[in-house]
Amino acid sequence: MTSQIRPQLSHCGVYARDIDTMVAFCTKTIGLVVSDRGISSRGGELAFMTAAPGHHHQLVVVSGRAPEGVSTINQLSFKVADLDQLKETHSRVRDAGVTGIRQTSHGNALSIYFPDPEGNMVEIYMDTPWYVPQPHGVPIDLSLPNDEIIAHRMKDTAARPPASCRSETGRPRSSAGFNCTPTLAANTSSQH
Numbered sequence: 712m713t714s715q716i717r718p719q720l721s722h723c724g725v726y727a728r729d730i731d732t733m734v735a736f737c738t739k740t741i742g743l744v745v746s747d748r749g750i751s752s753r754g755g756e757l758a759f760m761t762a763a764p765g766h767h768h769q770l771v772v773v774s775g776r777a778p779e780g781v782s783t784i785n786q787l788s789f790k791v792a793d794l795d796q797l798k799e800t801h802s803r804v805r806d807a808g809v810t811g812i813r814q815t816s817h818g819n820a821l822s823i824y825f826p827d828p829e830g831n832m833v834e835i836y837m838d839t840p841w842y843v844p845q846p847h848g849v850p851i852d853l854s855l856p857n858d859e860i861i862a863h864r865m866k867d868t869a870a871r872p873p874a875s876c877r878s879e880t881g882r883p884r885s886s887a888g889f890n891c892t893p894t895l896a897a898n899t900s901s902q903h
Contacts, residue, residue, distance in 0.1 A: 818843025
C-alpha cells in the first residue's frame with residue numbers, strides 16, 4: 712500500500728518589470744534575504760529569496776514581465792510568528808510609503824494586505840488559535856495595544872458561530888464552547 716501524497720507549496724515565482732526594485736522591496740520591507748541570483752537558460756534574470764534558513768528560496772523574482780502586463784496573482788502570503796511581528800511588518804510597509812494597506816481579521820488569522828511595487832497583492836499574516844468558517848473578514852486596528860486587539864478578536868470571533876478552537880489540523884476541535892487561550896504574541900501588552 713502506498714502512503715497518501717500530500718504536496719506542500721514551498722515556493723513561487725513571479726515575473727517582474729524591474730527586478731531590482733522588487734528585490735529591494737522584498738528585502739527591506741518584507742524581510743526576505745537574497746539567497747542566489749543568476750540568469751536563466753532563457754536569458755531572464757533571477758533573484759531567489761527566502762526567510763527560512765532551511766529553504767534555499769521561497770520566492771523567485773524573474774525579469775521579463777511586459778511593461779503593460781497586469782498581475783495575474785491574487786496574493787502572495789507570508790506567515791509571521793506573532794502579533795508583534797505583524798505590527799512591525801505593518802510599520803515597515805507604511806514607512807516604505809505603501810498606501811492602501813488593509814488590516815483584516817479572518818478569525819483564523821490576522822492579516823495585512825498591500826500592493827508590492829508592481830501591483831501584486833501581498834499578505835502578511837499570523838495564525839490565531841480559532842477556527843472560523845470562511846469567508847470572514849473584519850477590519851482591525853494594529854495601532855491598538857496587543858491585549859485590546861486580542862480582546863476585540865475574541866469577541867468578534869466568538870460571535871460568529873460555529874467558531875471554536877482549532878485542532879492541530881486547523882479544523883475545529885469541537886463546536887461546543889469557545890475557550891481557546893490565545894497565544895498571539897510573546898508580550899500581549901506591547902504597543903507599536
